[in-house]
Amino acid sequence: MIRSLLTATVACALLATAAHAQDVATAAALRDKALLDRTAWDITEDLTTTIGPRLVGSPAMTRAKDWGVAKLKALGFTNVKVEEFAKPSWTRGAESAELVAPYPLKLAIVGLGRTPPTPAGGIEAEAVVFRTYAELIAASEGSLKGKIAVITQPMVRAQDGAGYGVAGISRRTGPVEAAKRGAVALLIRSISTSDSTVPHTGVTAFGPDVLTIPSAAMGVPEAEQLERLAAKGPLRIKLNLASTVDAGDVAWNISGEIKGSTKPDEVIIAGGHLDSWDVGTGALDDATGVAITAAAAKLIGDLPKHPKRTIRVVMWGSEESGGSSEAYLAAHKDELAKIVLAGESDTGADRIYSLQLPKGAATHPTMQAAARVLTPLKIYLDQAPAAHAGSDVEGLEGAGVPVINLNQDASRYFDYHHTADDTLNKVDPSQLAQNVAAWASFLYLTADSDIDFRTLGATAPAPHAN
Numbered sequence: 001m002i003r004s005l006l007t008a009t010v011a012c013a014l015l016a017t018a019a020h021a022q023d024v025a026t027a028a029a030l031r032d033k034a035l036l037d038r039t040a041w042d043i044t045e046d047l048t049t050t051i052g053p054r055l056v057g058s059p060a061m062t063r064a065k066d067w068g069v070a071k072l073k074a075l076g077f078t079n080v081k082v083e084e085f086a087k088p089s090w091t092r093g094a095e096s097a098e099l100v101a102p103y104p105l106k107l108a109i110v111g112l113g114r115t116p117p118t119p120a121g122g123i124e125a126e127a128v129v130f131r132t133y134a135e136l137i138a139a140s141e142g143s144l145k146g147k148i149a150v151i152t153q154p155m156v157r158a159q160d161g162a163g164y165g166v167a168g169i170s171r172r173t174g175p176v177e178a179a180k181r182g183a184v185a186l187l188i189r190s191i192s193t194s195d196s197t198v199p200h201t202g203v204t205a206f207g208p209d210v211l212t213i214p215s216a217a218m219g220v221p222e223a224e225q226l227e228r229l230a231a232k233g234p235l236r237i238k239l240n241l242a243s244t245v246d247a248g249d250v251a252w253n254i255s256g257e258i259k260g261s262t263k264p265d266e267v268i269i270a271g272g273h274l275d276s277w278d279v280g281t282g283a284l285d286d287a288t289g290v291a292i293t294a295a296a297a298k299l300i301g302d303l304p305k306h307p308k309r310t311i312r313v314v315m316w317g318s319e320e321s322g323g324s325s326e327a328y329l330a331a332h333k334d335e336l337a338k339i340v341l342a343g344e345s346d347t348g349a350d351r352i353y354s355l356q357l358p359k360g361a362a363t364h365p366t367m368q369a370a371a372r373v374l375t376p377l378k379i380y381l382d383q384a385p386a387a388h389a390g391s392d393v394e395g396l397e398g399a400g401v402p403v404i405n406l407n408q409d410a411s412r413y414f415d416y417h418h419t420a421d422d423t424l425n426k427v428d429p430s431q432l433a434q435n436v437a438a439w440a441s442f443l444y445l446t447a448d449s450d451i452d453f454r455t456l457g458a459t460a461p462a463p464h465a466n
C-alpha cells in the first residue's frame with residue numbers, strides 16, 4: 001500500500017517534472033524563434049506609416065482603431081473587442097514663440113498637451129527664469145504677476161528612466177504652480193535627455209477645476225541660452241498658442257485573445273498603447289509596445305497547442321492624457337479575480353535588461369525557469385517586486401491585479417520621447433526582436449502554469465538584500 005502510494009507520488013512528480021521540462025523547452029524555442037521574427041517590425045512599420053500620428057480624438061485615431069481590429073484578426077487573435085469610453089479630445093493649433101528682448105530670436109517650441117490657448121494675438125511679457133522647479137515653488141504668491149515663468153531644470157539620463165519622474169514635474173504641475181504665483185504663461189525646458197532644439201510635448205495638468213495657464217516646451221539649447229541671458233539682464237518673450245477642445249469625443253480599448261487550452265477563463269494581460277502625441281509618428285511611444293506584445297502573443301498562438309490560460313493583448317486607446325486605465329477597470333471589474341497577471345510595454349524598443357515579478361514570485365520554480373530562459377537575452381531577475389507596471393494597467397494594479405515589469409533600457413528613449421523625432425528610424429530591429437523574445441517566452445511559461453501570484457504575495461517573506 002505504502003509502496004504503491006510512493007510509486008504514485010513519484011510518478012506524479014516525474015510527470016510534473018516532464019511537463020515542466022517540456023514548457024521550458026517550448027519557451028526557449030519561442031525565444032529563439034522570436035529573435036528571427038519580423039512581425040513586430042512589420043506592425044511598427046505599418047502603424048507608423050499607414051496611420052501616422054495618433055492623437056486621441058483625431059480622425060487618425062479612428063483609423064488606428066480600425067487598423068488595430070484588422071491587425072489582431074489578421075494575426076490570428078480571437079474574441080477581438082472594441083470597448084468605447086468617453087474621452088474629451090484636444091487639438092493643437094498654430095504655435096510660435098520668440099525672444100523679443102534683449103534681441104529677437106525665434107524659439108522652437110511645442111505646446112504642452114492639453115494646454116489652454118493664449119488669447120488671439122498671443123502674450124508678450126517679461127520673463128522670469130527659474131533654474132529648478134523648486135526655485136519656482138519658493139517664489140511667493142503674486143510675485144510673477146503678469147509675467148511669463150520659465151523653468152530650465154534639466155533631466156538626468158538613466159537606464160531605468162528615473163530622471164523622467166523627477167524632471168517631469170515641471171511639465172505636469174509647473175503651469176498650475178506658476179499660475180498660483182500670478183504668471184500669465186509658462187515655458188519649460190523640454191523634459192529631454194537630448195541636446196537638440198526639437199521640443200518635447202507631453203500632458204500637463206488639465207480639467208474643468210484646474211487653474212492653469214498657456215504652457216509650452218522649448219528645446220534644450222534655447223533653454224540654456226535663456227538661462228545665460230537672464231543672468232545678464234531682463235528678458236521679454238512672446239508666446240502664441242492655439243488649441244481647441246471637444247468635450248463630446250470618445251476613445252477605445254481594443255483587445256484580442258490567444259485562447260487558453262484548459263483554463264481559458266484565467267487571463268494574462270499584455271499590451272501597449274495605440275494613441276500617441278501628434279508631433280511624431282509615435283514609433284517608440286508606443287507603436288513598438290503594441291507590436292512587441294502582439295508579436296509575442298502571435299508566436300504563442302501559432303504553437304500546435306495553446307498554453308492553459310488565455311493571453312489577452314490590449315491596445316490601450318488613451319494613455320497620453322489618460323483614460324484607458326480607468327475605463328478598462330470599470331468595464332472589467334467583474335472579471336478582476338480571473339486576471340492572473342498584467343504588464344505593459346511602454347518605454348520604447350531598446351533591449352529589456354531586467355524582469356520584476358509580483359511580490360513573493362521570484363523563488364517559484366516556474367519563475368526561476370523563466371529567469372533561466374531570459375538569461376541568454378541578457379535579462380536578469382530583479383529581486384525587488386514589480387510596481388508601477390505602466391499607466392494603462394495602473395487601474396488593474398490598484399485593484400490588486402498582480403503585475404510584472406520587463407524593464408527596457410531607457411538610456412536613449414528620452415532623447416526622442418514626445419517629439420517630432422519619435423520615428424521609425426529610431427527603432428533598432430535587433431533590440432525590438434529581443435523584446436519580443438522576452439515577452440513570448442515569459443508569457444508562455446506563465447500562461448501554461450498554475451501560479452497564483454496573489455497567494456504567493458500574501459505569504460511572501462519580506463525581501464532582503466545581502
Ligand SMILES: [Zn+2]
Binds near residue numbers: 273319346
Ligand atoms: Zn507611452
